[in-house]
Amino acid sequence: MNGGLIPAGQLLTQLTFYHRMHYIHATRYRDNQGTNELxxxxxxxxxxxxxxxxLIDDIFDEGITLKAIVEELKIENxxxxxCCVLLNKEHDRKVKDFNxxxxxxxxxxxxxxxxxxxxHGYLRHLPGIYAIKEDQI
Incomplete structure (x- = not known):
């Protein structure tokens, strides 16, 4: 979950309670294209x-990857x-039965x-959030 690194780093410095921090990385993307396999x-x-x-991530878009990660982690009891996300993209393409x-x-x-x-693999480091103009997609 590369995208979650910056939001997690910023959030975790604000937590005042005793906690452990660990990193996981799971993806469904290959060559910038989504797949069905985690x-x-x-x-x-x-x-x-x-x-x-x-779990801290950057964006809740369709939720397919995040839901799959949660299902995998549930096996550990x-x-x-x-789940905490910096952004929630508003649309109706989200997975069912998961928030x-x-x-x-x-x-x-x-x-x-x-x-x-x-x-396209770049610009994660920018300190702000930017959007592509709709006519440039």
């Missing part, structure tokens, strides 16, 4: 049984799993980048 580049390497898990628990801001259905989200 591939783990880095699985959790800590015991999740009876732990409270907060955590006490709870919550995120915490949303920073809702955005229109536009191609957005920056603050963890990429533009």
């Amino acid at each position: 591939t783990w580049n880095y699985r959790p390497d800590v015991e999740l049984t009876n732990e409270h898990v907060l 955590p006490a709870s799993i919550n 995120v628990d915490f949303v920073g801001i809702d955005v229109a259905d536009r191609y957005v980048y920056g603050c963890g989200m990429d533009f």
Whole structure:
């Protein structure tokens, strides 16, 4: 979840309660194209049984990848799993029976980048959130 690195880094510095931080990386994308197969580049390497898990990601677009990750992590029997995203893209193409628990801001259905989200693999590092003009897509 490369996109979650910047939002997670910014959020975690604000948390004042005792917690552990770990990285996971799963994707459905190959050559910038979505697929139906979830591939783990880095699985959790800590015991999740009876732990409270907060997944932090950049954007809740269709939710296919995030839902698949949650389903995989449920096998580990955590006490709870919550999902936090910086952006929620507003449209009706989201997966059924799955919602995120915490949303920073809702955005229109536009191609957005920056603050963890990429533009063709680049520009994740930008400190702001930018959108491509609708006539440039």
